[in-house]
Amino acid sequence: MSAPISAIREPLITGSKSYHTITEDICGPTERTPTTAWVIAFIVAVTGLALYVFSVTWTIWVGIGSWNLNRTINWGWDITNFVWWVGIGHAGTLISAILLLFRQKWRTGVNRAAEAMTIFAVMCAGQFPLIHMGRLWLGFFIFPYPNTRGPLWVNFNSPLLWDVFAISTYFTVSLLFWYTGLVPDFATVRDRANGLRRKIYNFVSFGWTGSAKHWQRWESLSLVLAGLATPLVLSVHTIVSFDFATSVIPGWHTTIFPPYFVAGAIFSGFAMVQTLMIMTRKVLKLEDYITLEHIDSMNKVILATGSIVGVAYLTELFIAWYSGYIYEQFAFYNRVMGPYFWSYIGMMGCNVISPQIFWSKKMRRSILVTFFMSIFINIGMWFERFVIIASTLARDYLPSSWSYYSPTWVEVCLFIGTLGLFSTLYLVFMRVAPVVAVSEIKGILKTGGDQYVGPNASHGHSHHDSANH
Amino acid sequence: MKQETTQVLYGLYNDEEVLLHAVKKAKEDHLDIMDVYSPFPVHGLDNVLGLSESRIHVAGFIYGLIGALTAFLFMTWVFTRDWPIIFGGKPYFSAPSFIPITFEVTVLFASVGMVVTFYTICGMGPGVTNPTLDDRITDDKFCIAFDVNDANESQQSALRKFFDETGAEEVNVKTI
Numbered sequence: 001m002s003a004p005i006s007a008i009r010e011p012l013i014t015g016s017k018s019y020h021t022i023t024e025d026i027c028g029p030t031e032r033t034p035t036t037a038w039v040i041a042f043i044v045a046v047t048g049l050a051l052y053v054f055s056v057t058w059t060i061w062v063g064i065g066s067w068n069l070n071r072t073i074n075w076g077w078d079i080t081n082f083v084w085w086v087g088i089g090h091a092g093t094l095i096s097a098i099l100l101l102f103r104q105k106w107r108t109g110v111n112r113a114a115e116a117m118t119i120f121a122v123m124c125a126g127q128f129p130l131i132h133m134g135r136l137w138l139g140f141f142i143f144p145y146p147n148t149r150g151p152l153w154v155n156f157n158s159p160l161l162w163d164v165f166a167i168s169t170y171f172t173v174s175l176l177f178w179y180t181g182l183v184p185d186f187a188t189v190r191d192r193a194n195g196l197r198r199k200i201y202n203f204v205s206f207g208w209t210g211s212a213k214h215w216q217r218w219e220s221l222s223l224v225l226a227g228l229a230t231p232l233v234l235s236v237h238t239i240v241s242f243d244f245a246t247s248v249i250p251g252w253h254t255t256i257f258p259p260y261f262v263a264g265a266i267f268s269g270f271a272m273v274q275t276l277m278i279m280t281r282k283v284l285k286l287e288d289y290i291t292l293e294h295i296d297s298m299n300k301v302i303l304a305t306g307s308i309v310g311v312a313y314l315t316e317l318f319i320a321w322y323s324g325y326i327y328e329q330f331a332f333y334n335r336v337m338g339p340y341f342w343s344y345i346g347m348m349g350c351n352v353i354s355p356q357i358f359w360s361k362k363m364r365r366s367i368l369v370t371f372f373m374s375i376f377i378n379i380g381m382w383f384e385r386f387v388i389i390a391s392t393l394a395r396d397y398l399p400s401s402w403s404y405y406s407p408t409w410v411e412v413c414l415f416i417g418t419l420g421l422f423s424t425l426y427l428v429f430m431r432v433a434p435v436v437a438v439s440e441i442k443g444i445l446k447t448g449g450d451q452y453v454g455p456n457a458s459h460g461h462s463h464h465d466s467a468n469h
Numbered sequence: 470m471k472q473e474t475t476q477v478l479y480g481l482y483n484d485e486e487v488l489l490h491a492v493k494k495a496k497e498d499h500l501d502i503m504d505v506y507s508p509f510p511v512h513g514l515d516n517v518l519g520l521s522e523s524r525i526h527v528a529g530f531i532y533g534l535i536g537a538l539t540a541f542l543f544m545t546w547v548f549t550r551d552w553p554i555i556f557g558g559k560p561y562f563s564a565p566s567f568i569p570i571t572f573e574v575t576v577l578f579a580s581v582g583m584v585v586t587f588y589t590i591c592g593m594g595p596g597v598t599n600p601t602l603d604d605r606i607t608d609d610k611f612c613i614a615f616d617v618n619d620a621n622e623s624q625q626s627a628l629r630k631f632f633d634e635t636g637a638e639e640v641n642v643k644t645i
Contacts, residue, residue: 019609191604207597220523
């Protein structure tokens with residue numbers, strides 16, 4: 001199966017773990033009383049969640065008029081946030097699916113938490129188009145159900161409808177993939193528990209026994225789901241980019257959008273994974289499983305995708321000039337030099353220039369630098385979506401309707417609120433589920449544990465080990 | 470049908486490589502293994518046990534095909550028969566713009582179908598309790614189990630001898 005292990009390959013699990021200590025380390029945090037750090041974080045997160053509930057209620061009660069959107073700029077922070085959150089979700093699927101197909105073993109340390117991030121991020125993303133409908137209670141109109149109006153069907157030619165299918169499929173498949181991975185680990189937690197706790201984990205572990213045939217099917221299922229999730233994740237952000245690219249608005253109507261959106265999504269998603277992982281490994285003391293090697297690997301992905309995004313920005317500018325089409329040229333001139341020039345600077349600075357620091361190995365392996373960079377990148381990627389949406393709409397074909405947009409407090413609170421929603425869900429997940437895939441970590445122990453590989457290996461390079469595979 | 474209870478003689482091993490050797494030996498000795506349990510998928514175990522390859526991906530393909538046909542034919546029916554509308558001067562049957570939804574529904578059907586199939590054929594589901602032999606099997610023990618309902622004394626002692634020879638750490642009997 002796997003290739004022989006290179007002697008220079010760095011260990012992925014440090015601290016000479018045994019199978020039992022892996023179980024202890026990862027399941028332990030769900031069994032102990034929460035730490036003070038967790039409680040403080042949870043209070044902050046729930047405050048954010050309360051803000052979210054309040055601003056959603058306000059928006060529905062008062063109406064979309066409580067936002068500062070106007071007739072010229074009819075997409076603002078809402079769609080910016082939507083695209084931002086969906087993009088963040090993409091890294092989870094990339095880590096869990098694409099890296100599984102590529103047999104990248106370092107994924108096992110971070111895949112569980114990254115997939116959880118995907119699911120929570122997509123939940124946050126889904127809020128915005130729904131609330132933006134204005135009459136949320138008629139939201140079911142987006143589904144093609146038989147109705148008494150003809151039946152009048154939805155427009156299957158519209159990219160906005162494609163989005164409905166893409167996002168809901170993405171959410172469902174991610175959830176199934178994540179949960180199927182969790183079932184054996186819930187069984188591990190179940191078998192360590194007593195009383196009510198055992199009953200609860202018995203319920204959620206679906207009666208898992210660890211039988212050889214079940215494991216075989218489980219692996220087969222995971223592989224096929226990964227194979228399906230890979231084109232799916234690429235399709236989702238492609239379709240999100242179609243919301244813009246299939247329009248006839250200069251600055252949006254470009255064929256570069258799908259690949260550039262996908263690269264940007266992976267870029268921002270990995271940044272969010274870094275933000276979460278750096279905190280999680282510290283709080284739950286998982287430094288032996290989420291090592292500097294993992295952080296280094298993810299920073300390499302960030303550097304690569306950040307540079308792709310940078311090339312895309314420059315290509316857009318070049319093609320706009322080269323097209324000789326004045327509306328296109330104006331749209332891009334306006335992006336760089338127009339009323340929203342500050343967000344263009346934010347985007348370029350955070351997304352293109354700052355990640356170049358990761359060419360240095362020392363920087364890639366610095367936790368402090370990585371943490372701040374991950375925040376920068378997420379700010380930059382938010383600006384990118386804002387630049388695309390607001391600056392383009394603010395200057396349309398008709399100068400008499402040119403306008404400027406800045407959010408109201410409701411829109412700002414809504415965005416902060418989704419951060420609260422996301423953090424609350426993630427913190428609950430940290431408490432109730434193993435944040436690292438226990439069974440998968442055990443599976444790579446003999447090829448990734450520091451007692452087997454790397455400079456401090458004591459078991460030598462177990463020849464029969466690699467010969468067996 | 471299966472009997473209400475089964476008496477199981479099982480041995481626990483500490484390492485997956487010891488387990489693999491034991492399973493190989495059991496096969497050589499023509500012992501009838503009931504099942505093997507492990508905390509993680511042990512590579513090569515299905516070959517040694519002689520398990521046939523899982524066909525779950527075939528099921529997935531069929532579900533996906535059903536999804537693709539459902540989506541594509543439904544959209545075609547809506548826009549050519551049920552309520553034809555011209556969008557942007559394009560033909561009623563504009564296949565390229567049906568592709569995104571067809572793809573999404575294909576993936577959705579294949580994934581949901583496969584996951585439901587997986588839990589059904591494994592006899593698993595929310596709230597299901599399947600009997601387990603030892604709590605440490607999901608932690609760090611690897612287990613070979615024999616059904617000894619109809620085994621006589623000498624067969625049982627042969628199995629115990631097998632466990633002893635192959636390096637099992639513990640041998641127990643449990644009725645499940």
